[in-house]
Amino acid sequence: MIPFNRPFLPERALGYIAEAYRSGKVSGDGAFTKRCESFLAERYGCHRTLLTTSCTAALELAALLCRIQAGDEVILPSFTFVSTANAFALRGATLVFVDSLPDHPNMDPVRVAEVMTNRTKAIVPVHYAGVAVDMDPILRLARDVGAFVVEDAAQAVEACYRGRPLGTIGDFGAFSFHETKNVHCGEGGLLAVRSAEHVARAEILWEKGTNRRAFFRGETAKYGWVDVGSSFLPADILAALLWSQLEALEEINARRFQLWERYLAALHPLQQAGWLQVPVVPGFAGHNAHCFYVVLHDEPTRARLIKHLQKREVLAVFHYQSLHASPYFADKHDGRPLPHADRFSDCLLRLPLFHDLRDEDQACVIDAVLDFFGIGIG
Numbered sequence: 001m002i003p004f005n006r007p008f009l010p011e012r013a014l015g016y017i018a019e020a021y022r023s024g025k026v027s028g029d030g031a032f033t034k035r036c037e038s039f040l041a042e043r044y045g046c047h048r049t050l051l052t053t054s055c056t057a058a059l060e061l062a063a064l065l066c067r068i069q070a071g072d073e074v075i076l077p078s079f080t081f082v083s084t085a086n087a088f089a090l091r092g093a094t095l096v097f098v099d100s101l102p103d104h105p106n107m108d109p110v111r112v113a114e115v116m117t118n119r120t121k122a123i124v125p126v127h128y129a130g131v132a133v134d135m136d137p138i139l140r141l142a143r144d145v146g147a148f149v150v151e152d153a154a155q156a157v158e159a160c161y162r163g164r165p166l167g168t169i170g171d172f173g174a175f176s177f178h179e180t181k182n183v184h185c186g187e188g189g190l191l192a193v194r195s196a197e198h199v200a201r202a203e204i205l206w207e208k209g210t211n212r213r214a215f216f217r218g219e220t221a222k223y224g225w226v227d228v229g230s231s232f233l234p235a236d237i238l239a240a241l242l243w244s245q246l247e248a249l250e251e252i253n254a255r256r257f258q259l260w261e262r263y264l265a266a267l268h269p270l271q272q273a274g275w276l277q278v279p280v281v282p283g284f285a286g287h288n289a290h291c292f293y294v295v296l297h298d299e300p301t302r303a304r305l306i307k308h309l310q311k312r313e314v315l316a317v318f319h320y321q322s323l324h325a326s327p328y329f330a331d332k333h334d335g336r337p338l339p340h341a342d343r344f345s346d347c348l349l350r351l352p353l354f355h356d357l358r359d360e361d362q363a364c365v366i367d368a369v370l371d372f373f374g375i376g377i378g
Contacts, residue, residue, distance in 0.1 A: 002364060002365060004315045006354050006357075012247065013241050037190075044192060046194060053233070054176065061205055061206060063091045073095075078323045095329070098114075109137040113137070122148040125138055127151065128155065129291050132287075149172075152174055154175060156290070157175055169194075173191070175190040182252055209227045211226050263366065291353055294349055298347060305349060314364065319344075322341045
């Protein structure tokens with residue numbers, strides 16, 4: 001079976017993990033943690049980056065930094081992972097879901113404008129597949145009501161919007177280093193803090209509500225509990241694994257782009273024939289080849305294609321289910337139809353794409369997809 005994903009393990013990874021063990025510091029905020037944070041802060045031009053146990057944790061940290069509370073409204077796309085919503089639901093926010101674009105799973109800024117109120121506390125754009133949301137109108141809308149912008153950049157490491165790194169354009173950006181992402185540490189994340197004014201509190205919340213990091217820098221004589229917070233720090237052995245990935249960042253993305261472009265060239269004729277839609281990348285977006293998906297005409301066609309691929313020993317997977325229609329939220333939704341989010345939930349299918357995917361295996365995937373439509377065309 002050709003898997004949907006296989007985590008990449010650089011040659012140096014196990015050596016770095018052993019180095020972390022030998023240092024005697026394998027818990028959070030060790031040498032590899034600081035190395036990863038410094039590298040990413042410098043690369044993306046952030047005032048501060050903080051490694052977290054997951055992107056979910058990074059989003060929860062961002063919600064705390066935004067001081068979200070009951071009665072605040074948070075606008076976010078319906079077509080996203082549940083963590084995007086949970087981070088703000090846990091703070092008591094009223095979630096306002098908006099629809100995707102007609103030709104892309106990203107949130108539609110026009111739909112965002114339609115639901116803005118003076119209670120809007122945050123807008124949460126999700127950069128699906130490492131392709132940027134159109135951020136300029138989002139930033140203008142947020143500025144009009146004094147709302148925060150929290151970028152869910154879980155899939156967007158090394159992607160950009162008009163030349164600016166995703167995750168660094170809003171007030172906060174949350175990244176994922178889950179095993180399915182371009183670079184990973186098994187399970188991990190990162191919060192990027194754009195403005196210096198939020199750095200001190202971000203560090204406190206990150207360290208269980210204490211000023212411990214300031215203490216270790218010699219900025220205070222002792223540390224104590226000064227705010228709310230939680231244990232957001234990952235173990236330094238995970239940071240060691242992540243560091244091996246970051247060292248190979250350009251190699252990883254170069255290989256992913258080779259695979260992504262090959263899929264596009266091979267399957268674009270199916271779009272021209274009207275059988276499916278291949279990914280759309282707007283001119284303002286510099287994507288990162290995070291995933292390659294196709295959008296079928298309907299759910300039964302997708303189900304038949306999945307079954308056909310399984311028979312050919314290829315694992316292809318669909319993605320999110322619309323959160324506005326989820327069992328938890330359906331009775332809380334205001335009733336607005338979100339047809340594009342529902343269509344992507346029903347019709348989008350992701351094909352295998354990972355660093356170690358062999359050319360001959362990708363050829364098998366492509367042949368299987370073409371064969372399915374060859375049968376359908378007759």
